[in-house]
Amino acid sequence: GENVEQHPSTLSVQEGDSAVIKCTYSDSASNYFPWYKQELGKRPQLIIDIRSNVGEKKDQRIAVTLNKTAKHFSLHITETQPEDSAVYFCAASDSGGYQKVTFGTGTKLQVIP
Amino acid sequence: NAGVTQTPKFQVLKTGQSMTLQCAQDMNHEYMSWYRQDPGMGLRLIHYSVGAGITDQGEVPNGYNVSRSTTEDFPLRLLSAAPSQTSVYFCASSPPGRQYNEQFFGPGTRLTVL
Numbered sequence: 001g002e003n004v005e006q007h008p009s010t011l012s013v014q015e016g017d018s019a020v021i022k023c024t025y026s027d028s029a030s031n032y033f034p035w036y037k038q039e040l041g042k043r044p045q046l047i048i049d050i051r052s053n054v055g056e057k058k059d060q061r062i063a064v065t066l067n068k069t070a071k072h073f074s075l076h077i078t079e080t081q082p083e084d085s086a087v088y089f090c091a092a093s094d095s096g097g098y099q100k101v102t103f104g105t106g107t108k109l110q111v112i113p
Numbered sequence: 114n115a116g117v118t119q120t121p122k123f124q125v126l127k128t129g130q131s132m133t134l135q136c137a138q139d140m141n142h143e144y145m146s147w148y149r150q151d152p153g154m155g156l157r158l159i160h161y162s163v164g165a166g167i168t169d170q171g172e173v174p175n176g177y178n179v180s181r182s183t184t185e186d187f188p189l190r191l192l193s194a195a196p197s198q199t200s201v202y203f204c205a206s207s208p209p210g211r212q213y214n215e216q217f218f219g220p221g222t223r224l225t226v227l
Binding site for chain 2: 001006009032034036042043044045046049089093100101102103104105106
């Protein structure tokens with residue numbers, strides 16, 4: 001089955017700096033890579049996703065890049081703000097009948113004002 | 114729409130007790146899943162369903178049962194609770210089809226087994 005590794009497990013940045021979270025996956029059949037943000041005590045919510053036919057996707061201050069050859073993808077947050085503090089999960093899934101999603105272990109991001 | 118709802122929000126059980134975590138969605142989603150979230154381990158899939166009457170095991174199914182008699186409801190049963198099942202449980206749903214992969218999560222149930 002799919003295995004998703006995520007690094008780092010914790011990340012502290014100064015407000016205004018950039019943050020980068022990296023993930024690798026094992027199954028070459030995976031073709032959909034979502035990122036979820038989970039604030040303390042809340043449910044995970046999708047913030048951005050990328051499909052395998054795209055190398056990069058951007059939405060305001062967040063961007064995701066995908067390297068299918070190397071089987072890794074990354075989340076980039078620019079101009080970080082205190083409200084970006086949360087746990088971020090990467091995930092991978094294929095487009096099979098169920099689209100089973102495998103999550104990484106999460107990165108706790110702390111933005112220091 | 115209420116989205117995905119879960120009850121209860123919190124539960125404390127004694128070892129050996131059984132209980133059912135409830136999950137319901139009003140978005141007419143075919144796919145529903147149960148995850149458990151433990152510190153440092155991310156979200157791990159317990160069971161999932163691709164439609165009414167169809168369920169399958171995920172990564173960590175032992176100790177849990179599910180059924181899907183309607184599109185809306187997907188309850189998770191703990192048969193004989195163990196301390197190792199102390200966790201936060203999330204139910205999620207998603208529409209079928211290759212272009213719809215976003216998972217919509219419920220608010221979670223925090224379970225403690227003593």
